[in-house]
Amino acid sequence: MSDENLFELKAVAKRFKKGKETISIFDDLNMTIKRGDFLAIMGPSGSGKTTLLNLLGGVDQPTGGEISFDGARIDGLSEGELAKWRANNIGFIFQFYNLMPMLNAAKNVELPLLLTSLSSKQRQQRVDTALQLVGLADRAKHMPSEMSGGQLQRVAIARAVVSDPKLLLCDEPTGDLDRQTADEILEMLQLLNREFGKTIIMVTHDPAAARYASHTLHLDKGQFVDKEDDDVLQEKSA
Amino acid sequence: MKDLYLVYKNLTRKKLRLFLTSFAIFIAFLIFAAVTALQGALNSGVEMSADNRLVVFNKINFTQPLPYAYINKVSGVDGVKNVTFANWFGGYYQEPANQVVTMAVDPDSYFEVYSELVVTPEQKANWLQNQAGVMVGERLANVNNWQIGDRIPVSSNIFSNKDGGQTWDLVVEGIFTANDPQVDTGYMVFHYKYFMETQSWGGDYVGWIVLTTDDPALNEQVAKAIDENFANSQAETDTSTEKAFNKAFIEQIGNIGLIIFGVVFMAFFTILVLVGNTMVLAIRERTGEIAVLKTLGFSSPRIFRMILTESCLLAFLGGLLGLGAAYLVVGGLSQMMARFLPNLVLGPDIVLQALGYMLLLGLITGIAPAYRALRLNIITAFARG
Numbered sequence: 235m236s237d238e239n240l241f242e243l244k245a246v247a248k249r250f251k252k253g254k255e256t257i258s259i260f261d262d263l264n265m266t267i268k269r270g271d272f273l274a275i276m277g278p279s280g281s282g283k284t285t286l287l288n289l290l291g292g293v294d295q296p297t298g299g300e301i302s303f304d305g306a307r308i309d310g311l312s313e314g315e316l317a318k319w320r321a322n323n324i325g326f327i328f329q330f331y332n333l334m335p336m337l338n339a340a341k342n343v344e345l346p347l348l349l350t351s352l353s354s355k356q357r358q359q360r361v362d363t364a365l366q367l368v369g370l371a372d373r374a375k376h377m378p379s380e381m382s383g384g385q386l387q388r389v390a391i392a393r394a395v396v397s398d399p400k401l402l403l404c405d406e407p408t409g410d411l412d413r414q415t416a417d418e419i420l421e422m423l424q425l426l427n428r429e430f431g432k433t434i435i436m437v438t439h440d441p442a443a444a445r446y447a448s449h450t451l452h453l454d455k456g457q458f459v460d461k462e463d464d465d466v467l468q469e470k471s472a
Numbered sequence: 473m474k475d476l477y478l479v480y481k482n483l484t485r486k487k488l489r490l491f492l493t494s495f496a497i498f499i500a501f502l503i504f505a506a507v508t509a510l511q512g513a514l515n516s517g518v519e520m521s522a523d524n525r526l527v528v529f530n531k532i533n534f535t536q537p538l539p540y541a542y543i544n545k546v547s548g549v550d551g552v553k554n555v556t557f558a559n560w561f562g563g564y565y566q567e568p569a570n571q572v573v574t575m576a577v578d579p580d581s582y583f584e585v586y587s588e589l590v591v592t593p594e595q596k597a598n599w600l601q602n603q604a605g606v607m608v609g610e611r612l613a614n615v616n617n618w619q620i621g622d623r624i625p626v627s628s629n630i631f632s633n634k635d636g637g638q639t640w641d642l643v644v645e646g647i648f649t650a651n652d653p654q655v656d657t658g659y660m661v662f663h664y665k666y667f668m669e670t671q672s673w674g675g676d677y678v679g680w681i682v683l684t685t686d687d688p689a690l691n692e693q694v695a696k697a698i699d700e701n702f703a704n705s706q707a708e709t710d711t712s713t714e715k716a717f718n719k720a721f722i723e724q725i726g727n728i729g730l731i732i733f734g735v736v737f738m739a740f741f742t743i744l745v746l747v748g749n750t751m752v753l754a755i756r757e758r759t760g761e762i763a764v765l766k767t768l769g770f771s772s773p774r775i776f777r778m779i780l781t782e783s784c785l786l787a788f789l790g791g792l793l794g795l796g797a798a799y800l801v802v803g804g805l806s807q808m809m810a811r812f813l814p815n816l817v818l819g820p821d822i823v824l825q826a827l828g829y830m831l832l833l834g835l836i837t838g839i840a841p842a843y844r845a846l847r848l849n850i851i852t853a854f855a856r857g
Contacts, residue, residue: 288850288851291767293766293767293850293851294850294851313771313772314771314772314773317766317769317770317771317772318769318771319769320767320768320769321768321769321770322769326767326768328764332760332761332764334478334481334761334764335485335761336481336482336484336485337478337481341477341481345765345768346768346769348474348475348478348770349768349769349770393768
């Protein structure tokens with residue numbers, strides 16, 4: 235595995251049983267994701283986008299093949315080992331933000347840091363920095379119910395980056411936002427990719443969102459059917 | 473410690489539910505602690521009974537007397553160490569409502585058989601010398617503010633004296649204490665001989681005989697020998713350990729243990745179902761949040777522990793408040809009923825028992841939702857939305 239590759243998938247298969255029937259999502263999926271990439275994954279419903287994201291995020295395990303992250307296999311890890319791996323390496327951004335409703339913005343951002351050995355003061359410093367990064371330093375004490383969708387997603391981004399993970403996995407991060415807010419969020423992701431070197435993998439239905447990525451992969455029926463660069467996509471979108 | 477804040481926020485996120493659930497637990501532990509304290513007070517006589525002390529009563533029932541001559545015969549039974557006897561007086565002080573437990577006893581042997589009672593040699597000597605002297609238990613003396621040397625008129629609602637009155641003038645010659653605070657000192661004893669000489673009914677009998685054996689292992693053998701000795705006589709005897717007698721006496725007003733078990737069991741079962749159901753619903757509502765925590769890297773065992781901690785905190789919150797309320801209730805009742813239930817206290821044994829039940833309640837009600845969270849699959853949880 236090349237040093238510049240962060241992820242490498244070899245002959246990955248994912249099947250599950252539904253009654254007596256075995257449904258195959260992927261049969262022989264191969265891909266590599268380079269460090270510092272901002273990759274958009276598009277495709278119709280049922281194409282396997284979310285399953286792929288789950289496999290990359292270590293919340294699901296393949297039924298065959300190999301997945302390597304930073305040179306180490308993750309497909310054989312136990313549930314506990316995967317949890318630790320996720321905490322150390324991945325930041326998640328969800329479509330519906332998935333913030334804890336009983337915690338204020340700062341406490342939500344602090345959640346991943348509870349899995350580290352940082353002191354309370356160190357955690358507070360990191361939370362402050364993350365909230366400043368997303369422009370919500372003045373909303374630290376606000377509850378999720380007191381914030382707009384765009385602000386909630388920015389809190390979610392702060393939560394995703396607060397532990398300084400190598401990879402951000404975004405599942406339809408703008409799916410619940412208006413165009414202007416979506417653009418703000420996508421610009422923020424672009425900033426995290428370009429200025430802070432975060433590798434970002436984003437699943438989206440929105441071609442306009444995919445424009446912000448440096449690469450786009452199209453999935454259909456468990457296979458990458460097309461690989462287009464940003465410029466081609468922009469042309470198509472236009 | 474880091475998770476405690478999360479646990480606390482989850483516990484307090486729905487204030488009304490928290491209030492109602494902890495109030496139910498509060499009631500359960502209030503009932504438990506108060507009723508257990510009451511049981512302890514009723515059973516304190518049983519608990520404090522000496523292992524080697526036997527009581528001999530008339531077989532008809534304990535209100536019927538025994539011939540005085542039985543005392544010597546009982547003393548001669550193999551295995552008997554000390555023997556004393558007593559007669560019920562049925563006393564009150566100043567007015568009938570002010571009952572004072574009074575017994576006419578043999579002054580020479582009474583404190584030998586009841587060795588847990590403590591009296592100074594000087595006071596005992598004074599009492600032995602004064603026929604009209606009375607030894608008053610410390611608690612009774614405190615309640616009535618009696619001091620050594622006080623002359624106290626004690627009336628009987630059973631006996632009359634030879635003057636036609638029902639009042640005996642007794643002089644406090646000593647105040648006895650006990651070597652254990654649980655031992656009742658809420659009564660007084662005076663000379664049997666003086667009582668028999670001054671009361672109008674006459675007779676040559678005693679109310680009951682109390683004896684100690686050389687060894688508790690001999691109790692059964694001694695009791696059998698005594699009862700066989702007086703079989704087919706005009707006053708057959710029924711000899712039992714003091715503990716058994718006290719227990720049977722208490723059970724005359726009902727099987728307290730069974731009643732308490734029933735009440736506590738019903739209360740706890742109801743609370744268990746209620747709290748268990750609340751916890752299951754609360755965790756079910758949080759399925760998505762648990763999936764998010766797992767996605768962020770919180771391990772399943774950690775989430776399992778957090779939910780168990782939450783259910784235990786809920787149990788301890790309501791339980792400790794209930795225990796505190798019971799402490800106040802029992803404290804108040806204890807002062808009001810000091811004359812009848814001297815040992816009505818919420819002791820450390822009840823507190824420990826209650827703490828144990830709180831932990832048990834927390835674990836039982838939390839285990840099912842915690843296990844569900846432990847097994848929760850992230851993908852399935854997100855798919856449910």
